[in-house]
Amino acid sequence: MINLDVCSCLLAISVLLIVTDAHADTCPQSSDEIATDRPDVTNSSIVVPLGSLQNENGVNVSARDGRQSVDGTNSRWRxxxxxxLEVLVDLPTYFANVHGAGVSGFTDVSPAIKWQISPVPGKIDLSIVTGVASPTGSVAIAGRGAQPxxxxxxxxxxxxxxxxxxxxxxxxxPDDFATRSLSEATFVLEKKLAERFSLFTEYVGDYPQGSISSQLWNSGGVFHLTRTQQIDFHFAVGLNHSSPSYIVGLGYSFRVDGLFRQ
Incomplete structure (x- = not known):
């Protein structure tokens, strides 16, 4: 007997592929410039082109309550x-406490899938991402259990x-009895100053259930070395006592096209 849940999943995937194929011409192409999920917290609403592999990396220095830490490489493969339609995975990032009382360790491995719903030029681009942080990292850094x-x-x-x-x-x-959920909202204003260079400023608000919110003001820039390579920087400051005092980061990303025969 065929499992109905499996059939439902296969049907949903089939419908999704049919819908995406219907407007494939308006989806991102390998001729497009690289669009990354960094250095702002707000992820790109644009997926990577079909048959392209994108690697995004970065390192941060941050301070909170008199402690300082370094984390890297913040690698995301897409x-x-x-x-x-893309699949992505966040690889484990190592947080190293370098000053003050703190802990060190790895974050979880976090696979996800991302679908660009509205790839229509001149309209609002919108994507939906669903993923889960698997319990592979340090509990002190990443928390307990799977976190969808x-x-x-x-x-x-x-x-x-x-x-x-x-x-x-x-x-x-689900395994955190104090904070069962956390809502995050971000808003970005961006300006392209030259063909390859742009600046942004961003508000980031984290609102954990039953706890005090954390709010950041994050700003930075992106420079495209080539159509498929990017370097970036950002600087964030905390807006309340529950936020990091500051975060400074640098990053490098690249994309490899044409992996699938079309």
Whole structure:
């Protein structure tokens, strides 16, 4: 007897692939410039092209309550598996406490799938991401148990190189009895100053269930070395006592195209 849940999943995937194939011409192409999920907290609403593998990396220095830490490499691998559809995985990042009383350790491995719902030029680009942080890292750093999440990044291009974007995320923590969920909201204002260089400023608010919110103001820039390579930087400051005092980061990302025969 065939499991009905399996059949439902296969049907949903089939419908999804049919829908994405219907507007494949408007989905991201390998001729497009690299679009990354960094250095702002807000992820790109644009998926990687079909047959492209993208590697995003970075390192941060941060301070909180008199403690200082370094974390890296903040690596995210993204693979386009169908038009407007990608799979991604966040590899373990190591947090090293370098000053003050603190802990060191790895974060979880976090696989996810991302679907760009509205790849229509001139309209709001919207994607939906669903993933889970698997319990592979240090409990003191990553928390206990599997932690699913649901994410909605969006973006809209204005005039004269200006753009706005944002993201809503809901993190679920079934094994954390104190904070079962955490909601995150972000908003970004971006300006393209030159063909390859742009700056952004961003608000990030984390709202854990039953606890005090954490709020950041994050700003930085992106420079495209080539169509498929990017370097970036950012600097964030905390807006309340439950936030990090500051975060400074640098990053490098690249994309390899044409992995699948089309």
């Amino acid at each position: 693979l386009g598996i169908a038009p407007c 999440y649901l994410q909605l990044p969006w973006s809209y291009e204005l005039h004269d190189g200006w753009g706005i974007s944002g993201m809503l995320t809901e993190f679920f923590r």
